[in-house]
Amino acid sequence: MSAREAILARIRAAAAGAPDPEIPRAYRTEGSADDLVERFTERVRDYKATVHVTADAGTVIAEALARRGGRRFVVPGGWTAVPDAAGMAAMSAMADMEALTDDPPLSARDLDAADGVITGCAVAIAETGTIVLDAGPGQGRRALTLVPDYHLCVVRAGQIVSSVPEAIARLDPARPLTWISGSSATSDIEFDRVEGVHGPRTLEVVVILQ
């Protein structure tokens, strides 16, 4: 008998009399729709990330990159669709910078040598201060937001949902997903949260009001 058949047979024998309860879904499937931007930004700040709320993304992004320093930033394909016209302004503000486009794909070492990465996102969650990337336009493959030490993420206000269930409903499991809540951190030493291990040590979030 193959391992597969053996395990399945053992399961069938073992689970025969097990209970099969109805699943009670009395929990909240929708959170409050009020103050989404305020709640989201407050909770991202709790993770010690920097957050800007603006109608003028171009200026804010240009300023953030200038503050960060360096001039080689990874800019995933489809980026211009993310902040709309503001994105174009940002791009021109970055005119003297080198945009690494991941086309052809950048190697892990190229990414390691970059000064940072700018992306959009698929969904953001107010209650938990989480950004979810789905490798869609303006986000690129997963390594792009992982290897560089600096990640600037643009969130359109309309992308913020209140709670985890609303985010799950909006996401497509067929795409590779990365949920990001603050910068890389560890609690491994005496259960103290310390920011900055292997992922980007600096996360900067720009929320665009429409």
Next chain:
Amino acid sequence: MSTFLGMPTDRPFPANAAKAVRNAQLRVNLRKATGTIRARRATAVAELPDWQDLRSAGKAIKDHTLRHLDDYLIQLEEAVTARGGHVHWARDAAEANRIVAGLVKATGETEVVKVKSMVTQEISLNEALEREGIAAYETDLAELIVQLGDDWPSHILVPAIHRNRAEIREIFLRAMPDAPADLGDQPRELAEAARRHLRERFLRAKVGVSGANFMVAETGTLVVLESEGNGRMCLTLPETLISVVGIEKVVPTWRDLEVFMQLLPRSSTAERMNPYTSMWSGAVEGQDFHLVLLDNGRTSVLADQVGRQALRCIRCSACLNVCPVYERAGGHAYGSVYPGPIGAILTPQLRGMDTPLDRSLPYASTLCGACYEVCPVAIDIPSVLVDLRAKARHSRMERLGMAAAGWIFNRPSRLARAQRTASRLRRFVPRRLPGPGAAWTDTRDVPPIPPESFRDWWTRTHGGAR
């Protein structure tokens, strides 16, 4: 062959614990760490008004899945395969290790990077790979501390919780060749040293090995929650990814994640959300993806009416952090990669109760019930402990004593006679019992025997009326 759970000790829990409680440094480290996390978890949980509803849903989803585990595993296999992944099945640790070693060899590589995973520790994958000439590098900070310190994990979430910052600094200076000579003991500096130490290894890694927190049958999605980004490195940079996952980790639908993505982070690191979660379905971004589904004793646990609820566990470690026994004895005393309350019910079920150690684990508890209260999937650990105590083989003296007591209690006349005899001899009963009885009176006094039993007093006085 009994199921192997990756830690060598065969002394019973009380002997291990007696040794551990004499280690003052260990007690200080544990008290500080568990105290911090307990308070934080309570706050994180109190923030959600529907916590108990989420908990009921989590429990029911897991029970429903276990009842139909065969169907959901088949559905998962189909979904993963349809999306370009390969699924393998392993009955036990040896079979899983063989599969993984074979897959690594097929790539021609001799190095793998690993994300922290309980199940690969359970099967001692690193040692098995080493025997095949493959070096496995742990990349989680705590796992790295354990690996460099040639130590054993003592907690399921923070395996190096028994070490404080000064000890970690020493381990790094001793075993990490590229550690800066002036390394301090601030957690920030230690994390920075680990970042630099592992960066090069991540960038050249060709094979990654992981576990998973959840697998979704409907979509073939695997989910890994983590904090540091080492998980993302291992999951996304290598060309080949091998995930070894226990069969009980499957949940039926994509939607079910809305429950567990709330229950797990708040219960484990006490955060609203952990820094990073990766979700992928099948082979993505040009990767070669292999999923190894592991039984290793889980189907025997599933067969036990009371004990099967242990398979609901999502390894959050909340029960360890609230346990008064764990806080004092530490993780190593449990002699298994699964310590604490969940270990006390899972280890003897997975491994059987053939050794003194495994028979002693169900007693490694005061039955205070704190573990049940915090468990996000409502595992009634105290009830399982009591059930396992009844199932464990007891010593000959204990069995004789119980048989004698049973014979006396069985007839009121025998009990009355025994009580009268005891009253007459009460002056001769010592406060400390001799022989095997000493085990009982080492920690308690023998209760004083009254001059007259209640029954005799009642008969004599009609309840005090005469």
